[in-house]
Amino acid sequence: GAVVSQHPSWVICKSGTSVKIECRSLDFQATTMFWYRQFPKQSLMLMATSNEGSKATYEQGVEKDKFLINHASLTLSTLTVTSAHPEDSSFYICSARGQGSDNSPLHFGNGTRLTVT
Amino acid sequence: DQQVKQNSPSLSVQEGRISILNCDYTNSMFDYFLWYKKYPAEGPTFLISISSIKDKNEDGRFTVFLNKSAKHLSLHIVPSQPGDSAVYFCAASVLNSGNTPLVFGKGTRLSVIA
Numbered sequence A: 001g002a003v004v005s006q007h008p009s010w011v012i013c014k015s016g017t018s019v020k021i022e023c024r025s026l027d028f029q030a031t032t033m034f035w036y037r038q039f040p041k042q043s044l045m046l047m048a049t050s051n052e053g054s055k056a057t058y059e060q061g062v063e064k065d066k067f068l069i070n071h072a073s074l075t076l077s078t079l080t081v082t083s084a085h086p087e088d089s090s091f092y093i094c095s096a097r098g099q100g101s102d103n104s105p106l107h108f109g110n111g112t113r114l115t116v117t
Numbered sequence B: 001d002q003q004v005k006q007n008s009p010s011l012s013v014q015e016g017r018i019s020i021l022n023c024d025y026t027n028s029m030f031d032y033f034l035w036y037k038k039y040p041a042e043g044p045t046f047l048i049s050i051s052s053i054k055d056k057n058e059d060g061r062f063t064v065f066l067n068k069s070a071k072h073l074s075l076h077i078v079p080s081q082p083g084d085s086a087v088y089f090c091a092a093s094v095l096n097s098g099n100t101p102l103v104f105g106k107g108t109r110l111s112v113i114a
Helices: none
Strands: A004-007 A010-013 A019-025 A032-038 A044-051 A067-073 A076-081 A090-096 A112-116 B010-014 B019-025 B032-038 B045-051 B056-059 B062-067 B072-077 B086-093 B108-113
Touching: A004 A090, A010 A019, A019 A032, A019 A090, A019 A112, A032 A067, A032 A076, A044 A067, A044 A076, A044 A090, A076 A090, B010 B019, B019 B032, B019 B086, B019 B108, B032 B062, B045 B056, B045 B062, B045 B072, B072 B086
Parallel strands: A010 A112, B010 B108
Antiparallel strands: A004 A019, A019 A076, A032 A044, A032 A090, A067 A076, A090 A112, B019 B072, B032 B045, B032 B086, B056 B062, B062 B072, B086 B108
């Protein structure tokens, strides 16, 4: 089945620094990837939809200048948390469907645990 | 406003018994529903799905039931095994509306006791 790889799996950074998270589709091409965030004991909340070759679409309340998304190829999307603050500490997960299958289940990466000190 | 609700944050079941996880939704446009299983520090793994043209879908030990009139679905696991212990997320979307994301519930933590 479709495999989505996410890196790094965990990262600790200091407040004010930036962190880049990579999401790769390993055995398929993904024109669209979705970035979710999960706080403890909360649901997976959609942050943004990443579209290959165009600007990402952000959900209401998500700062596009803070969470920079780049989807430069059909197999790679990156999320950069800029000027990170402790409240950005969360579990970030990317997901994608196989190409040409809009109705198939989303496949998720293993997530990135971000801790901002 | 949560469109997908899992009102039980946790559930404990004896090994071999049936586990029933419930999910309610409010958006009547949803017509495709999925269950995901998640272990700590890992991404969710797809388990089973059902579209609104069906009221039941079965895959091995997992069965999902859909009651459209009540906007309710449930996941049955029988027999439950200790390895089933995880957080289960209910998710919903609208089919045939393009490559759309899923809307998730808050999850139910299932503990299967040996």
